[in-house]
Amino acid sequence: MLSRTAENLYWLARYMERADTMARLLEVGYRMALMPSAGEGYRNEWASLVAAAGSSVGFEAKFGEGFRQRDVETWLIFDRENPSSVVSCIETARQNGRAVRTALTSEMWDALNGAYLELREIERRPRSEALLPQLCDWTKRQAALLRGATEGHLQNDGFDFLNLGSYLERSDNTARLLDVKYYVLLPTTSMVGGAVDTYQWSTLLRALSAHRAFHWSYHGEYTPRKIAHFLILNRSFPRSLLHCQERIATHLARLASAYRSRTAAHDRLQVMLGELAEAQVEDVIDEGLHEFLSRFIQQNAALGQDVADGYLFGVQ
Amino acid sequence: MYDGNDVRPAYRQLVDWVGSTSPETLARKKEEAEALFRRIGITFAVYGEGADTERLIPFDMMPRIFTEAEWRKLERGVKQRARALNAFLYDVYHRAEIVRAGVVPADLVFRNEAYEPAVVGIDPPGRVYSHIVGIDLVRTGPEDFFVLEDNCRTPSGVSYMLENREIMMRMFPELFRSSRILPVDDYPQRLRRTLASVAPPKCDGEPVAVLLSPGAFNSAYYEHSFLADQMGIELVEGQDLFVQGDFVYMRTTEGPRRVDVIYRRIDDGFLDPLCFRPDSMLGVPGLMNVYRSGGVTICSAPGAGVADDKAVYIYVPEMIRFYLGETPILKNVQTWKCGDPSDRKYVLENLKHLVVKEVHGSGGYGMLVGPKSTQEQIAAYAERIKADPGDFIAQPTLALSACPTFEDGEGLAPRHVDLRPFCLVGQEVHLCHGGLTRVALKEGSLVVNSSQGGGVKDTWILAD
Numbered sequence: 001m002l003s004r005t006a007e008n009l010y011w012l013a014r015y016m017e018r019a020d021t022m023a024r025l026l027e028v029g030y031r032m033a034l035m036p037s038a039g040e041g042y043r044n045e046w047a048s049l050v051a052a053a054g055s056s057v058g059f060e061a062k063f064g065e066g067f068r069q070r071d072v073e074t075w076l077i078f079d080r081e082n083p084s085s086v087v088s089c090i091e092t093a094r095q096n097g098r099a100v101r102t103a104l105t106s107e108m109w110d111a112l113n114g115a116y117l118e119l120r121e122i123e124r125r126p127r128s129e130a131l132l133p134q135l136c137d138w139t140k141r142q143a144a145l146l147r148g149a150t151e152g153h154l155q156n157d158g159f160d161f162l163n164l165g166s167y168l169e170r171s172d173n174t175a176r177l178l179d180v181k182y183y184v185l186l187p188t189t190s191m192v193g194g195a196v197d198t199y200q201w202s203t204l205l206r207a208l209s210a211h212r213a214f215h216w217s218y219h220g221e222y223t224p225r226k227i228a229h230f231l232i233l234n235r236s237f238p239r240s241l242l243h244c245q246e247r248i249a250t251h252l253a254r255l256a257s258a259y260r261s262r263t264a265a266h267d268r269l270q271v272m273l274g275e276l277a278e279a280q281v282e283d284v285i286d287e288g289l290h291e292f293l294s295r296f297i298q299q300n301a302a303l304g305q306d307v308a309d310g311y312l313f314g315v316q
Numbered sequence: 317m318y319d320g321n322d323v324r325p326a327y328r329q330l331v332d333w334v335g336s337t338s339p340e341t342l343a344r345k346k347e348e349a350e351a352l353f354r355r356i357g358i359t360f361a362v363y364g365e366g367a368d369t370e371r372l373i374p375f376d377m378m379p380r381i382f383t384e385a386e387w388r389k390l391e392r393g394v395k396q397r398a399r400a401l402n403a404f405l406y407d408v409y410h411r412a413e414i415v416r417a418g419v420v421p422a423d424l425v426f427r428n429e430a431y432e433p434a435v436v437g438i439d440p441p442g443r444v445y446s447h448i449v450g451i452d453l454v455r456t457g458p459e460d461f462f463v464l465e466d467n468c469r470t471p472s473g474v475s476y477m478l479e480n481r482e483i484m485m486r487m488f489p490e491l492f493r494s495s496r497i498l499p500v501d502d503y504p505q506r507l508r509r510t511l512a513s514v515a516p517p518k519c520d521g522e523p524v525a526v527l528l529s530p531g532a533f534n535s536a537y538y539e540h541s542f543l544a545d546q547m548g549i550e551l552v553e554g555q556d557l558f559v560q561g562d563f564v565y566m567r568t569t570e571g572p573r574r575v576d577v578i579y580r581r582i583d584d585g586f587l588d589p590l591c592f593r594p595d596s597m598l599g600v601p602g603l604m605n606v607y608r609s610g611g612v613t614i615c616s617a618p619g620a621g622v623a624d625d626k627a628v629y630i631y632v633p634e635m636i637r638f639y640l641g642e643t644p645i646l647k648n649v650q651t652w653k654c655g656d657p658s659d660r661k662y663v664l665e666n667l668k669h670l671v672v673k674e675v676h677g678s679g680g681y682g683m684l685v686g687p688k689s690t691q692e693q694i695a696a697y698a699e700r701i702k703a704d705p706g707d708f709i710a711q712p713t714l715a716l717s718a719c720p721t722f723e724d725g726e727g728l729a730p731r732h733v734d735l736r737p738f739c740l741v742g743q744e745v746h747l748c749h750g751g752l753t754r755v756a757l758k759e760g761s762l763v764v765n766s767s768q769g770g771g772v773k774d775t776w777i778l779a780d
Contacts, residue, residue, distance in 0.1 A: 003567040004556050099532050102545040157569060259570045314556070314567020 003314035005100050006161045010312060012096035012112065013165030016146050019089035021173040022076050023139035024207040025049050028177070030132050031203045033069060035196065046072040052180035055082055077135060078123065086139050087123070090115050093146075103158055107149035115142040157258055160251040161311070167251075168304050171244035172297060177204060178231050179293040182224065198222055208239050228289060229281040241296060242276045248303070249273055255311070263310030268303050326381045326778055327720075329495060334378075334728065342377075345487055346722060349375055352483050373476065374771035376721050379484065380733060380753040384498070384780045390453070390461055390737070391747045393645030396636060398449040398739040401468055401623045403639035405445035409436050409619060419638055420631045425622060429676060432584060432619030434591055438608055441514040442743055445617040446624075447579075448474075448507070449739040453646070456714050462649045464734060466632065468624040469616055470581050473752040473772075474738050475539035478503060478546070480774040481750065496779040500750035503738070504546035510742035511547075511577045517610045518562070525577040526552045526566060530586070530598045540581050554582075559602030562611045577613045578603075584618045626675045626709050627653060649714065655706035663710040664701065667694045670710040672701065687713055719773070721755055732756045735775065750775045 032045040047067040050059045053076060062081065063071040077086045090112075097104055097112040104112075122130060122138075147166070153159050181204045201222040205211040210230070217234065218226045235242045249269055256262045284292045334342070353375060382390070407414050408425050409432075415422045425431055450471025452464040481500050485492055508525065515523035529540040531553050544551035556566050557575065565572035580587065586596040591604040606612045622628065630651050633644040652659040652670075663670060672684040684697045701708050718730035737751035753773040 001569045002550055002552060002556055003569055004553070006569045102541045102551070161569075255569075261570075311569040314572075 001157050001161075003312055005103055006158070007308075007312040008096040008100040009103065009158050009161040010165035010307070012093045012100075013146075013150070013162045014169040015089045015093035015096070016112075016143050017166050017169040017173070018084055019086045019093070019139055020143035021169075021177070022053065022084065022086050022089065023136040023143075024173075025053055025177065026073065026076055026132060027136045028180075028203050028207045029069075029072065031206070032200065035199055048180055050075065052176050053084060054176070055084060058082055073132060086135075087119060090119055090142070105149060105152050107152055108146065111142070111146040111149045115145070118142075157255060160255050160258075163251045164248060164307055167244045167247045168300065168307070170239060171241050171248075172300050174208070174231055174239045174241060174244070175293045175297050175300070177208065178228070179290060179297075182289050182293075201227055210237060210239065213237060224289070225281055225285065228284055232284060232292075233276065233279060233281060245269065245273050245276055252307075263306060265303060265306035265310050268299070268306055272299055272303065326383050330379070330381065330491070331720075333491060342722070346377060349377060349483055349487060352486065353479075374757055375480065375483070376731075376755055376757075376771050376773045377484075377487070378720050378722060378728065379774040379776045380719050380735070381776045381778060383778050386458075387749070387777045389459075389645065393461065394449075394451050394453075394737055394739050394747050395745045396640065396642060396645055397451055397463070397466065397632060398446070398741050398745060400632065400636040400639050401449060401466060402443065402445055402741060404635045405468070405617070405620055405623050406443045407639070408622060409438065409445075414635065414638055417638070419634050420628070424625075424627055424631075428622050428625055428628070430584075430619070430621030430625055432622070434604060435617065435619040438617075440617045441516055441613050444514055444741050445620040447510055447514065447615040447741050449741060450736045451646075451739065452734055452736050454714055454734045461646050462714060463629075463632070463646050464649060465626060465629060466624045467736075468620045469583070471736065471738065472536045472539055472581075473736055473754075474503060474748075475542040476772050477738070477748075477750055477752045477775070478542075480772060484774045495776070498749035498777040498779055500748055503748045504543060506740055506746055506748070507543070507579075508547040508549065510740040510744075510746070511549075511579055511613075511615060513742035513744070514613050514615065515576045516613045519576040523576040524549075524574060525579060526550045526557075526575050528552055528554070528557070528578050528580040528582060530582050534581075536581065549579075554586075554596075554598045554600050557600040557603075559600060559606055562606060562609055564600065564603060564606050564612045575612060577615060579615045584621060587614070587618060626651075626673055627655075627706075630709075649711045652710045654701050654708040654710065659710075660701070660705050663708075664698055667698060667710075669713065671713055672697060672708055672710045675707050675709060685713070719753070719755065721757070721771075721773075729759070731759070733773070749777045 026049070029045055029049045046069055047056075050056050050067065050072055055075070058081065059067075059072070059075050062079075063075065075082050075085065079085045080088055080091075082088060083092075094112045094116040097109060101109060118138075122135070150159075150162055153162065181200055198221075202211065205214050205222075205227070208231070214222075214227070214230055217230065217237075230237055230240065232241045234240045235246060237243055252266055252269055256266060287295075353373075404414065412422075412425070414420050415425055446468035448471060450467035450473070452467065453461050454464055455461050477500060511525040512523045525547070526549055527540055527544040527547075529537060529544075529551055531537065534540070541551050550556075550566060552566055557564055557578075558567065558572075559565075560572070564575045564578070566575050582598050585593045586598040588599050588601060588603040589596045590601045592599070603612070603614075604618070607614055607618070630648065630653065633648055636642055636644045652663050654660045654663055654672075663672065666686075667684070668686040668689070670684075670686045672686070674682045684693065686694065689697075719733045720728040721731040722728060733753050733755045735751050735753050738748050740746045740748070753775045755771050755773055757771045
């Protein structure tokens with residue numbers, strides 16, 4: 001397969017997953033905004049969301065430090081100057097798809113192109129009609145449509161690159177969302193276990209579509225320990241870090257056997273997966289959740305770079 | 317399709333079918349066809365139209381029909397022309413016998429913009445320069461076919477031929493059951509074999525062919541991806557290829573892979589920034605060196621454009637006699653060269669009866685259709701001709717063949733058509749049993765180019 005084709009497949013899946021995460025982040029935001037303010041601590045929930053989306057610098061340059069809800073909505077959904085806004089993500093995903101149309105099933109193309117066309121329609125409507133909850137739901141639905149359509153793709157190396165894109169993005173996103181809740185939203189340890197704390201945890205789980213799944217698996221109240229275990233180490237939860245890393249491992253292994261050669265990505269993943277698979281939740285807490293997540297996000301980014309170097313840039 | 321006032325026999329069955337089908341059914345079929353085209357995404361880009369550059373090409377459901385006997389004659393004529401054009405190309409890049417013999421003027425060849433000094437003396441495999449020859453034809457009578465122009469570089473439109481047929485078969489299976497229509501869907505496989513048959517001398521093993529496209533923003537990108545897909549070869553852009561040592565490679569997820577044959581859909585000037593335009597982002601640096609040393613075949617060969625120049629066109633019948641010693645089967649349209657003083661005088665005096673074209677233009681842009689133009693337009697065009705006479709040729713407007721075409725609200729009405737059959741030249745010469753029929757959708761219009769509001773039809777060859 002052409003490296004450029006693989007690259008387009010990888011990024012189209014990544015950008016659609018990222019659009020999904022932006023919608024989930026905003027969902028956390030508006031649910032938190034319904035609560036009385038947590039008082040001091042981080043400037044406000046909306047500021048923390050922009051920080052979690054990794055685009056504080058761009059936002060402040062454009063809107064200043066006010067972090068009003070409307071500005072944040074604009075920035076994270078409609079703003080083309082923000083490369084990770086929902087609009088930018090969906091347009092980039094479609095562009096990547098268009099470049100490799102014949103490598104996609106017609107259902108996948110319909111999902112990408114349909115999302116793009118509907119979005120143009122939404123942008124034409126007055127903003128007062130574009131309610132945030134509906135926009136979030138719409139975005140999540142588009143991502144789900146593409147994921148569903150991808151199941152029908154020929155299960156060849158192209159399918160592996162699509163999945164590598166999705167799972168690399170998703171594990172990065174889960175780590176960031178968890179970090180926001182733990183490090184950014186809750187200013188002091190004295191509030192742990194309080195009503196605000198509980199409300200925030202349940203909001204986070206809802207945003208990850210994991211509210212019910214958590215209760216099935218852990219019966220009962222939220223503790224940082226249980227939630228950290230759920231989102232990091234529970235291999236049956238499709239957004240957990242361990243699950244994503246295992247999926248990445250599967251697709252890297254398929255590539256290695258199809259191409260009969262391994263890359264630096266295989267070695268790095270083996271180390272990462274080894275650590276995650278054996279880790280206890282105590283290890284994570286001892287290291288400090290924030291420190292652990294920061295380290296994970298870095299390793300994950302390096303893994304993405306290895307995949308790019310090994311396959312997407314056309315090794316000579 | 318009309319023979320005097322009578323419908324030609326080949327169309328009989330079709331006309332009976334239309335007569336027995338209700339207008340509502342026909343209208344519904346037309347909508348279905350458009351929906352199918354939109355689903356598949358067959359669009360073409362029109363330059364200079366602002367934001368929405370992806371448009372559907374209008375499709376007419378009424379096919380154009382030839383009998384196999386008619387087609388056989390046309391086939392002999394097209395193949396003859398394709399052979400002569402390739403012989404001419406080999407000649408002008410070697411000993412130029414035809415110029416020495418005084419048959420074709422030297423200026424016309426060597427001072428032609430499309431003449432490529434960089435490929436003089438190179439022997440492409442099989443001595444083939446133009447591997448896909450598209451000959452644009454019109455018919456003026458049962459036995460009279462005229463060639464409008466030759467396309468030796470990268471004629472486009474073959475995807476419409478294939479998709480038009482696909483859509484017709486989906487919509488009117490009953491017509492295909494009762495008429496024996498020769499298939500066209502072997503074209504991609506034949507093209508692939510043609511490309512493989514001209515693999516370079518240094519190729520050992522199964523030749524690897526690729527289609528080199530300028531990318532997704534090109535107006536013919538749909539066709540590029542369609543053909544690559546149908547042939548099962550990679551669709552590459554310049555950035556996917558690189559030169560190392562004596563060969564061209566493509567970047568793949570499994571490392572470099574050697575490429576033997578490049579079916580390029582980019583112009584000569586963009587092929588290799590080290591040899592041609594240094595600002596080209598679409599090409600592959602070093603490609604021409606590999607080509608010279610026999611490491612890769614480029615289809616069509618660089619420099620092939622000199623044979624389809626509208627001024628060189630005038631000499632094609634002479635080429636057929638000169639190289640093949642045969643009598644030309646297809647006729648040329650009478651053509652006046654504005655560069656020639658006596659021709660120019662005639663052209664300027666008769667502009668309102670003539671069609672005037674730029675010698676190097678294409679796509680129906682920049683032409684004057686005398687009978688359809690106002691006094692002011694004609695006067696303005698005359699000034700352009702006087703300023704640069706060598707850049708223009710003129711032809712009479714022909715009594716073009718008309719073909720029944722669906723018109724909103726009018727039912728069937730005659731519209732002018734032309735035909736582009738596709739001839740493949742490799743170790744063998746093959747003409748596909750069909751072609752692209754373009755139709756001028758405006759009543760009385762003679763311009764069939766899709767960029768000028770023309771549409772397309774399926775083309776049927778009925779087996780004897």
